[in-house]
Amino acid sequence: MNYKRVIFISIIVTASLYSYKVYTDGTENSNGLLTNEKAKAGKLLWQEYNCIACHQLYGLGGYMGPDLTNEIGLKGKVYASAFISMGTSRMPNFKLKKDEVDDLVEYLACVNKSGEYPLKNPGITPWGDITISNAIRP
Ligand code: HEC
Structure with a gap:
């Protein structure tokens, strides 16, 4: 040969x-994310209502509203539910059922656990990988 x-x-x-x-x-x-049925349903609602048109996850999305990557870790589930169920003068009220609001919050809780954005103190290993600090946990 x-x-x-x-x-x-x-x-x-x-x-x-x-x-x-x-x-x-x-x-x-x-990583065990999105194994929860409520979070999966929340992800579908997130897509259906096109939340990303105004919000970002990991900095990607529309810029009318704030980035929601660590919303649950920073502000908590109650705060997020209130915004999602009531809306504000700038955020529409989607008139969601309580279950739907809970599902969306569950989805955002999974996103929060997936990482941190923006990275506060990213490290770099000698072989070039970025080391990420733990996600902000609620
Ligand atoms: C038309 C644009 C728009 C859409 C669509 C939208 N939002 Fe918002 N959202 C906003 C704006 C603007 C704010 C800030 C509101 C304010 O401060 O008055 C906000 C605020 C929020 C907050 C609170 C953020 C904070 O830290 O204060 C949450 C949580 C939220 N939105 C979730 C959602 C979810 C979930 C969806 C999809 C179901 C969604 N939004 C769809 C515009 C939007």
């Missing part, structure tokens, strides 16, 4: 192993 064939076969084998790893373990929801 000539060396070109050896290189060719090793590239194919490595690419297959890498793809297998990325598309199985890599896409698994291993």
